[in-house]
Amino acid sequence: MIAALLLIPVLGAVVAYALRSNAHRRAMLVAVAFAHAAVAGGTWASEPSPWWGGWLALDAPGRLFLSVTSALFLAAALYGVAALRRELPGEREDFEEGFLFDNAPEATFTACLLLFLAAMTLVTVSQSFVLLWVGIEATTLASAPLIYFHRHHRSLEAAWKYLLICSVGIALALLGNFFLAVAASGGRGAPVPLVLPDLLRAAGTLDVAWLKAAFLLFLVGYGTKMGLAPLHAWLPDAHSEAPSLVSALLSGALLNCALLGIVRAQQVCAAAGQAAFGQELLVGFGLLSMAVAAVFIAGQADYKRMLAYSSVEHMGILTLGIGLGGGGTFGGMLHAVNHSLTKAALFLVAGNILAEYRSKSTADVRGVLRVLPVSGMLWVAGFLAITGTPPFGSFLSELTILKAALDQGRTGVAVAYLALLGVIFVGMATAVLGMAQGAPRDARGVRGRREPLLSVVPAGALIAVVLLLGVYVPPVVHSVIAEAARALG
């Protein structure tokens, strides 16, 4: 089953590269996404057997993130059919600076998209720390060409920054792997292989100094990829320049994969009795990320960058949750799910708005509710969901984290958390509601346009799920999230 999860997208990528016709390729993209989602869904029904001597296996955190990744990819693939159809062929004018540019070949784009899925799947099923590292680095390499789909200098700049900053960050995580290997090399007992179950079992024999150093490197390395401030420099650029469906995957699925790297490291720390060491760091990084995001969201002139900074904020929220421990960890994991689904939906809707208005400036876009009624409604609903308004799921998870902070008597953390959430709510409300309301600049679309189903249904479905999660968390999902949270202590 795990083999199928990895092989389906890889084979799909090969076929996508070989196919001649764009229509066939898009159909195949959707078919692969459905197949992957079906197998990923199947892992809930029957436990997949470990593969490769236990290097690849699915535990609770892995299953949670795998399912989110697979669901988001399916939504993005369906949306992709509509989005790729409206990409104009050949050279055309850039709407910001007026030069001519063209697209990367669609074969390369689709192949990279599928390899990206394969790499993310590898991350979620890796039990070996080295393999996890290989997977995370592979996600960077597969997604850099995706950012450079529209071939002009801004996306090139974004792709270069992404490639270099993340590669350097992830290189530090490789050093973290080696440090962990030193910690496990048997100063106090037999050498332990760098596989999660073995490490957890023998955590007591690990050398504490090297383990702490390793955790720091993992946090900085994978934190770069996850977009924790102040290591987030690549994130707004990449998210604003990439095609919207890629931004949705970067924000909704990729950041979770990097989070999983940190979760694994924290699991080992907790098993070795050093949970508090990691938790303090996570709380600090979490609050700092929220603060930096709040500063940049307030008065942000570019709505895709605003969504990107909102991702920095939410990575901060769930890092904070995991750092608080106990109920906070549950809240953090639940929030990871809510954030992924909501943010992906918002980026997909932003793609529709961008295609209609041909501007990324918040000030240029007015009257979305009248010009694109469905997208406009989803845009406002997505905004309410992402800022944690009841009855959406993010309200529940953010409240759980707040409760954890108060239960532990950390009033300072709770106050800072609430204040930052408030600032961000106001900042985003100003931008989003301004865009949704008002009169469109020209009268052409005032009557409201019928939008292609595929460009709105995926985002709508994702938001519906977030709404459902706010009202009712199915017991199966609840137990997996609780198990994932328990793994972190």
Add this chain to the structure above:
Amino acid sequence: MSDGVDAVLICIVLTSFVLVGASRLGTCIRVVALQGVLLGVLTLAAAESVLSLRAPLLALTIVGLKGAAFPWLLSRAVRDADVRREIEPFVGYKVSLLLATLALAASLWLGARLPRPNPAMSALVVPVALFTIQVGLFIIISRKKALTQVLGYLVMENGIYAFGVGAVEGTPMLLELAVLLDLLVAVFVMGITLFHIRREFNHIDTDQLVALRDWVR
């Protein structure tokens, strides 16, 4: 055996110094290639038994990738480019050398304070690895050209790898090869991106990549 390891480690330090003081792109690429070959030799020298197939195979892969494939890919990416062949540092060569000396001193100090990871291994492994990583990071931030940033990344990888070879034993070979494969693809993708940067901007200076930022419009 430890003498051999020490000699290779000192050679790696020397190549780092040459790199920090070098002014021409071609020289830099060749020095990084040499460092890659040294890393392969280190793998052999640090191997516990010469008879096993593991060390020679790994050494051969490392030399092939870092000594031949990467330099070739990178020179190809900038070949025929109308780039000035000097690397135009933000920080002058003399200051760079001075900083590198300081970094070496700091690494030796830190290496002496850390617990020895592997008592059988040379005491120089940790300081040299830390020093090489610092040199790599320094080159990434202090040089203007995108190509030198890739070189800095490679030097940093070399340092990390030197630590892995010297201090860690028993990583399954398959995993080591997977890591190297990732590195190969990374350099390949970076090479392609370099090629696009050159085509788009007619140069590879990263201080021109400033279109994306907040506030200023």
